[in-house]
Amino acid sequence: MTHQPFFNPSPLYKEFMLLDVIDKEISITQRRMSSFVGASVSMINTYLDQFEEEGTITRIYQSPKVVYYQLTENGQERLKLLNVWFLSDAQKIYFKAQENIQQFLMNVQKENIFNILLYGAGEMGQLFFHVINENFTDLKILAFIDDDPLKQTQSFLGYPVISMNEIKKKAFDGIIISSYNHHTLMRQKLLGHGINAEDIRGYFDPKL
Secondary structure (H helix, E strand, O other): OOOOOOOOOOHHHHHHHHHHHHHHOOOOOHHHHHHHHOOOHHHHHHHHHHHHHHOOEEEEEOOOOOEEEEEOHHHHHHHHHHHHHHHHHHHHHHHHHHHHHHHHHHHHHHOOOOEEEEEOOOHHHHHHHHHHHHHOOOOEEEEEEOOOOOHHHOEEOOEEEEOHHHHHHOOOOEEEEOOOOOHHHHHHHHHHOOOOHHHEEEOOOOOO
8 A cells, every 4th residue: 555645644543554564564664654654753652652562563673773664364354354444544535536527527518519539648548548437428538638748649538649749639628627736727728729728628717
């Protein structure tokens, strides 16, 4: 499991992250745990003392200064349980995001936009692809737009990835900006390339 900055770093979540990383790296240091979890070294030591007292980890002393940590049988069982809880909560968030995107796309359809270009061949673009593929038979993805020249030499989810200069070669009804971090800049780039504002839809645009 990698660190997930979106989730609230509750004690339960930190426990999951710590047990998971200990399971994967027996020689991990407290300082690295601190960086991984986002807690002080003293707090990490408190967690480890608690885990040892609860019987979920054991310390292996290689030398006075070198300590390894290992999950016990109880620790392995605890990690599996926390993993199930984590996946359950993550799935709820994912389904909620799908519902929001689905509603957004339904509104797009009402404007007679069916042949679309998705701007952003990344995680959000992938999520849009899955929602369209699973719920919309009338919406057609023509291609993905991306500013990364490396991506433009490859396909993404089976669709071509085109540059800004190739947009007007596509017979599209609308362009959907499927990115959060750069959605304002992306809109400006589209406008700068002569794309009409009424042909652009941004999932993260503020509601008027």
